Amino acid sequence: MAAIRLSNITKRYGSLTAVDDFTIDVKDGEYLTIIGPTGAGKTTILKIIAGLVEQDSGDVFIGGEPVNEYPPEKRSAVYFPQTYSLFPHFNVWENTTFAPRIQGVGEQEISTIGKEMLTMVRLWKRPDALPSELSGGMQQRCGLARALAANASVLLLDEPLRALDARLRIELRYELRKLVKDLNITAIHVTHDQEEAMSISDRIAVIKNGRLEQIDTPQKLFDIPKNPFVANFIGFSNFIEGVIVNKTDDLLTIKGTYDDTIMTNGEFNIGDKVVASIKIEYVVVDKQNEGGPNTFFGEIEDFTFLGKFTTLDVKLDNGRKIVSKLQSTIALSYSKGEKVRVKFPQEKLIAFEYPKFGLIKEVGV
Amino acid sequence: MPVIELKNLTMRFGSIAAADNINLNVKSGEYVTILGPSGCGKTTIVRMIAGILEPTSGEVYIDGKLMNNVPIYERNIGYVFQNIALFPHLNVWNNATYSGRVKGRDRERATKIGNEALRLVKLLNQKALYPRELSGGSQQKTSLARALCSDTKLLLLDEPLSALDVVERMGLRRELRRLVKTLNLTAIHVTHDQEEAMSISDRVVVMKAGKIVEINTPQNLYNNPKKIFTANFVGESNFIEGIVSMVDGPNIVVEMNDGDILRLKSHGFTYGDAIVVSVRPENIVLEKGEDNRENTVVAVIHDIIFISSYIRYVLKTKGGDYLNVDVPITSNKRFNKDESVIVIFDPEKTCVYKKPEEGLPEVLKLE
Numbered sequence: 001m002a003a004i005r006l007s008n009i010t011k012r013y014g015s016l017t018a019v020d021d022f023t024i025d026v027k028d029g030e031y032l033t034i035i036g037p038t039g040a041g042k043t044t045i046l047k048i049i050a051g052l053v054e055q056d057s058g059d060v061f062i063g064g065e066p067v068n069e070y071p072p073e074k075r076s077a078v079y080f081p082q083t084y085s086l087f088p089h090f091n092v093w094e095n096t097t098f099a100p101r102i103q104g105v106g107e108q109e110i111s112t113i114g115k116e117m118l119t120m121v122r123l124w125k126r127p128d129a130l131p132s133e134l135s136g137g138m139q140q141r142c143g144l145a146r147a148l149a150a151n152a153s154v155l156l157l158d159e160p161l162r163a164l165d166a167r168l169r170i171e172l173r174y175e176l177r178k179l180v181k182d183l184n185i186t187a188i189h190v191t192h193d194q195e196e197a198m199s200i201s202d203r204i205a206v207i208k209n210g211r212l213e214q215i216d217t218p219q220k221l222f223d224i225p226k227n228p229f230v231a232n233f234i235g236f237s238n239f240i241e242g243v244i245v246n247k248t249d250d251l252l253t254i255k256g257t258y259d260d261t262i263m264t265n266g267e268f269n270i271g272d273k274v275v276a277s278i279k280i281e282y283v284v285v286d287k288q289n290e291g292g293p294n295t296f297f298g299e300i301e302d303f304t305f306l307g308k309f310t311t312l313d314v315k316l317d318n319g320r321k322i323v324s325k326l327q328s329t330i331a332l333s334y335s336k337g338e339k340v341r342v343k344f345p346q347e348k349l350i351a352f353e354y355p356k357f358g359l360i361k362e363v364g365v
Numbered sequence: 366m367p368v369i370e371l372k373n374l375t376m377r378f379g380s381i382a383a384a385d386n387i388n389l390n391v392k393s394g395e396y397v398t399i400l401g402p403s404g405c406g407k408t409t410i411v412r413m414i415a416g417i418l419e420p421t422s423g424e425v426y427i428d429g430k431l432m433n434n435v436p437i438y439e440r441n442i443g444y445v446f447q448n449i450a451l452f453p454h455l456n457v458w459n460n461a462t463y464s465g466r467v468k469g470r471d472r473e474r475a476t477k478i479g480n481e482a483l484r485l486v487k488l489l490n491q492k493a494l495y496p497r498e499l500s501g502g503s504q505q506k507t508s509l510a511r512a513l514c515s516d517t518k519l520l521l522l523d524e525p526l527s528a529l530d531v532v533e534r535m536g537l538r539r540e541l542r543r544l545v546k547t548l549n550l551t552a553i554h555v556t557h558d559q560e561e562a563m564s565i566s567d568r569v570v571v572m573k574a575g576k577i578v579e580i581n582t583p584q585n586l587y588n589n590p591k592k593i594f595t596a597n598f599v600g601e602s603n604f605i606e607g608i609v610s611m612v613d614g615p616n617i618v619v620e621m622n623d624g625d626i627l628r629l630k631s632h633g634f635t636y637g638d639a640i641v642v643s644v645r646p647e648n649i650v651l652e653k654g655e656d657n658r659e660n661t662v663v664a665v666i667h668d669i670i671f672i673s674s675y676i677r678y679v680l681k682t683k684g685g686d687y688l689n690v691d692v693p694i695t696s697n698k699r700f701n702k703d704e705s706v707i708v709i710f711d712p713e714k715t716c717v718y719k720k721p722e723e724g725l726p727e728v729l730k731l732e
Contacts (some may be wrong), residue, residue, distance in 0.1 A: 135732035
């Protein structure tokens with residue numbers, strides 16, 4: 001086991017800053033996911049920890065020890081890429097026991113390690129199979145067994161599930177977490193898939209343009225995002241742009257761009273331009289006709305069935321379009337064109353400072 | 366709006382049947398998705414429809430006409446690939462109108478169709494840009510515009526969204542359905558992504574190992590899967606094996622492997638049948654406590670996972686089985702790790718299947 005500390009890491013490629021003054025602490029035995037859009041610097045960070053890329057400035061610590069000067073093989077951190085290349089002419093057993101073999105470990109111990117690793121990744125029935133005889137998921141599991149057999153205490157996973165089918169990805173993400181927890185190792189996992197990040201991690205670090213935007217548990221990132229970008233990258237949000245027109249203590253009245261009025265809490269002043277966000281799950285849709293604060297009326301424009309949940313596109317009478325996500329069993333009682341009431345619970349509306357470069361640029365939609 | 370009919374369509378590669386006796390009717394104006402794991406034969410089928418592959422046996426009909434010996438360029442099909450194949454040295458406009466010019470349309474008509482197609486995919490103001498200057502989503506929209514420019518009424522979409530990021534994928538899947546429906550096209554879309562299939566399609570064809578498992582609307586596939594494979598592949602399910610220990614009118618009493626008893630609808634099963642009970646994680650109700658009543662199982666919360674719209678509780682039953690239960694985040698119910706809970710099964714939301722001879726894991730296998 002090993003804790004990891006990255007302290008003020010910066011990496012530039014020419015005029016492009018891939019990683020920008022990045023500081024993070026990963027606890028011993030923690031499963032941390034780094035998530036961000038393509039080009040955010042996720043892979044560069046992993047490679048800097050592994051020693052495959054050298055940072056321009058800043059320090060990497062593994063297990064409390066500074067490792068800046070260490071070559072990759074001395075860092076006890078294994079980098080596991082998206083498509084892990086197994087030796088095509090070695091079978092599963094030979095691939096898995098490769099690292100202990102070249103480390104000069106004794107025959108009996110190699111046999112013990114190999115069996116343990118293959119049992120863990122559920123390939124113990126296929127030691128003689130060549131990589132070409134395995135499915136994509138099995139190859140990936142064999143790759144994991146090989147990486148883990150090297151006795152690493154830190155696993156650096158770079159989009160390890162991306163090349164697999166959607167349904168298989170769901171299956172393997174739970175296996176991956178179980179494996180890491182059973183082995184008591186520290187894992188840093190890079191992905192752009194928010195659902196994968198949520199289901200697998202103790203904490204998630206959201207990054208954008210090489211900078212850390214927010215790091216927290218999945219639920220806190222979802223419920224208390226620090227900015228509109230995080231609000232729409234971890235879960236999906238409705239955004240209401242407007243100006244503060246009234247303020248009593250910390251209760252704000254926001255005049256929206258559709259001439260609508262919403263109320264929420266926050267630290268702003270009259271005249272401030274803001275954007276309020278609410279997660280699509282927290283938008284309440286019902287058939288009541290009583291009005292009130294943060295309550296609007298509108299018409300259902302469309303349904304999208306997703307299995308467990310169904311999303312409703314609602315066009316409010318003031319012209320604003322809102323998305324609401326309901327359990328499919330509840331969505332069944334509504335139909336296209338139906339008039340509905342839409343409520344934004346005040347405690348679920350979060351007001352942010354209006355982004356400098358506009359909302360679309362900020363949330364990237 | 367073309368109608369497509371596949372009759373006993375088979376494609377063999379050596380000893381492997383990539384598509385094995387496929388029968389499928391796609392209605393005019395319908396959006397049909399072929400869903401299945403890698404290597405199940407879904408791409409092989411659209412390639413046979415397009416004329417890229419010559420079937421080993423069986424027939425392809427488009428609008429009632431036999432297509433088997435009709436060359437690919439006379440089938441009038443728009444084809445969109447997973448790997449966005451644009452000409453890198455041509456801008457959006459020239460990529461989109463390429464097929465129109467090849468087909469020798471006059472300039473005026475090609476311009477009109479090109480403008481219309483780019484307007485539809487919302488790329489008119491980017492028509493001078495080159496592929497490398499576009500996001501993945503815009504590149505794929507360009508190839509979609511190119512397919513539309515060929516004046517086709519039949520779109521074949523082979524994993525058109527797989528190469529895109531999540532946010533782009535969600536946006537484009539909406540656009541795809543909207544386009545197909547507003548232009549009155551017929552679409553056959555291949556994917557391995559169950560959520561994509563459900564959200565976009567009128568009907569979904571589930572495939573496994575070259576064969577059609579089941580065809581149905583997204584809602585029916587999800588709520589009443591006819592096959593165990595579907596119950597697991599389209600959405601997730603919990604599976605519990607048991608034996609019918611009693612038949613009681615329209616109901617059966619099922620004794621599960623760990624000794625717990627469930628009273629379920631009979632689904633035609635009788636005394637002594639070995640069965641598999643399947644239930645969706647969101648269709649199980651949890652309550653605090655430990656008293657065992659009818660249709661309940663006692664379990665302990667083993668793990669708690671927050672997945673944006675819902676919280677997944679991983680339970681361990683006293684028999685040692687694991688069950689997944691999903692509770693929406695908007696629900697007030699919350700449970701703690703290691704807490705004892707009562708797991709309540711609803712017979713209305715529980716499917717019962719004959720236990721497969723080859724064993725449950727073999728049938729559920731995803732690859």
